Every structure is written in structure tokens, then in C-alpha cells.
Amino acid sequence: MHRKVTTLALAALLLAGCAVREQETTTASGDLASALPDPAGPVAYTGPDLIGRTTGDWDVTVVSDDLVYPWEVRLAGENLVVTELDGTIAMIGAGGRLTRHRVGTSDPVVRDGGSGLMGLALARDFADSGTAYVYYTHATDSGLTNRIAELAFDGDNWTERRVLLDGIPGHQFYNGGRLAVGPDGHLYATTGWVEDDSVSQDRGSLAGKILRLRTDGSIPPDNPDPDSYVYSSGHRNPQGLAWDAEGRLWSAEHGQSGNDEINQIVAGGNYGWPLIEGDEGRDGMRAPHLHSGTNAWAPSGMAFAGDDLLLTALGDQTLYVLNGSDRTLEPVFSSGERARAVLPYRDGVYVTSTNTSPRAAGQSGEADRLLWIRPRS
16 A cells, blocks of 8 residues: 655654755866856746757856765756755755755665665745655665655755655665656656566556656546556656656656667556567557667656757766657767756756766766756857
């Protein structure tokens, strides 16, 4: 049974987070001031089209090289907000100052391989309410488990206010983990297959799915099944979520030994794992919009920069753009790092790297960074 908690005991508030370190960042190149949020500036991407660009066509600024396995990056007023896998949130504000906060959760965040504090979504009224949502791993008697929780930020501390959805199967690596507020105001979350071939096709399991829930933790009545959080099924390890200007949902997921996918998600869609992959087909299952064949992108974050769909790749260590005219991915930037999250903003793009990942063969110990890249005119 999936446990949904509407209130937490007052004792949980004693776990309130606190800033544990504060440090100025440095830049390798570019102007740090222009790389930081401008509360008076537009939030939407205003730069040029990105198809056809290469790594040499960008100016690069290192916003921070003092991150610890950064997973998601969001924009909140004058701050960049970055989740870190071990249960901390790094906030980068004026002057490039980084303040790290330990998130106060009702159960300790468990970082084990690729599990930990992953997805982050900010409420639309975050500036006034301080409300945010996270996806994180904790331990139970049955093993690793993921949950979606509501946080409150009071200007100093990040504290769990309530658990919205618990009992999402967890794993050392295959957790999904992306969390986003959709155009409809509901929360969407990606979940992994936890290395169990039975779960992705099991509509009674929350694993190997894209979930949809209201921000109070209830099931939207217009879900494909009004008694289920499941929005789409048949996924292996989806980590990307993005909506285009028409309100269509897109996702990216890791395949098995290649066959990574970009999918256009429809309500109730079954995307086939583990019964089909690549160019295979089966009645009642949806083929990917694009797949990698025998190559492995290891896709993670997705976002639209205008009409351009950007995709970060961990394995290829590349930022890609989808060329919709011929359904191909074009590499537009690489810093030689495992690119995890992407956030277009104004005339540039933020990209995080997770070089300390246990999957980063030969890179363990290198800095995890937040970069600000701007296309040269």
C-alpha cells in the first residue's frame, strides 16, 4: 500500500535544515555577474536558436565548482537552487555566494550510489509561500524507498512540511527522480524500474512510471485511472520531463545497453519496457519519438529553450538539441563532464555536471560544477 501523509507530527519539525557552509564561488571564464539571476529580467529563454551550434560557439562561465553531486537546478527570484544527492540544497545568489542547507526531512535522506535527494519543483507562489516539492530516497524495512514531499523554506531553513506520496520503490541506481510542476498545476514525477522486469508493466506498481498527483498529494480525478497516480507506464529509467509551447509532455529515459529514448508522453500511454525497445513494436504500446540504437546517451535533464528541446547526456557528456525536422539529436555543447540538469534562462543556459557519480569511470573525485553558457551572436 502507498502511504500518503497529510500532516506530520510536530517532532518532525525539529529536523529543520540549517546552513552548513557558505563560500564564494570562482569563475574560470566569463562574467559571473551576468551568469546570476536577475529578478528584473525575463525568465523565459530569449537567446537565438541553438540548432547548428557547436561547443566553440558558446561563452562559458563557471558559476560554482563547489557542488556535491548536484541533481536539479531551479530559479527562485535572485537565487539558483540546486539539490545535492546527500540531502542538501545549495543556493547561489548575489556575488556568487553559495550557501548550503541541510534539508530537514522526516526520515534521513539515503545516498547510496545514485539514490538520494533528486528532483525539485518550486510552487508557482514560491516567492510568497516558500513552498517546494522534492523527490528523495529513504530507508525502510523492505529496502530503499522513494517519496515525494512538500518542503517549506523560511529564508534560512528547508523543512519537510508533509509527505505527499510514499512507497515508490527505490534502487541504488534506477530511481527516475525528476519532479516538475506541469502547465495544469499538477506534479509529475519519473520513477525507475528498480532492476525488476515485472514492475514497469504492472499498473499496480509505482515503479517504471510517470506519475501525476495534485500538490496536496491526492490523485487528480482526470488521471487515466482515477484511483491511480500512474500517468504513463512501460518506462525503464526516465529522468527528463519538459513541456513544449503547445503543452505537450516530453520525456527522456535510459535504455538497456543503448536504446535510450525520447518520448512524447500521452495520458495512459504504455512505452513498452521491458517487452519492446528500439524499433520493436507491439499492439497497445507506443514507439519512441527517437531512440539511440546501439549507442548510449544516458539522457537526464530536459528543457525547452524557445522551440528547441535541450537534453543533457551523462554518458556522452554532451548537451544536445532535438532537430525536429529530421528527428535527430545534434550535439551543441560539451565540457567533457557528465551533464545532469539543464535550465534555459534569459539569453543562456545553466548546465550541471555530476562527475563524482559512481558511474563516472576515471572521473571520480573531480569537481561537480554549475556552468552558465551563452551562445555567441
